Amino acid sequence: AQSVTQLDSQVPVFEEAPVELRCNYSSSVSVYLFWYVQYPNQGLQLLLKYLSGSTLVESINGFEAEFNKSQTSFHLRKPSVHISDTAEYFCAVSLFSGGYNKLIFGAGTRLAVHP
């Protein structure tokens, strides 16, 4: 069965510092991987996704994630965070079974950026 583990429930960091949010997945088949972000009182928004090809994927706001098949990881990184990056981040894997697709999410990592 596919599952997603986010190793840190909370990550406090100072503004302009680098950050890494860790995500590991388990799957016996090829997967599509996603990072979604949830700002307070809002729904989830897609941050970036890995489908195939280059293992390094980037978002428009400076985040990047690297797919590592051997370590079954998809860690999210940003070299310099801003206060506005404070949010909950969810890693997810896409599962296609029984003729439909669903996302399996990790428990989330709360990123708190302090001035």
Added chain:
Amino acid sequence: ETGVTQSPTHLIKTRGQQVTLRCSSQSGHNTVSWYQQALGQGPQFIFQYYREEENGRGNFPPRFSGLQFPNYSSELNVNALELDDSALYLCASSSSGVAYEKLFFGSGTQLSVL
């Protein structure tokens, strides 16, 4: 694009009652999924509707049911509410439901069962 909208934003019910949550999908989207997000957890898949038919269901009991209408809006119904049903319920729409497609989420309905 009008986005995905959900109503109500907050709801308080008592154990044993029934509740209906509503979702208006993004324009042009024919696939809607519902997720339950309990406090401190990631969203869990409840079910998915494609062109008014349920085509996938997660590990939720039959008292969780849904509908999708011809205009692709949808409802989530929960009967015989239990305390553990307290959660944020998220609706997500997409244009085809394929595995690599981006989902558009609403802001959710926060359900509290007392």
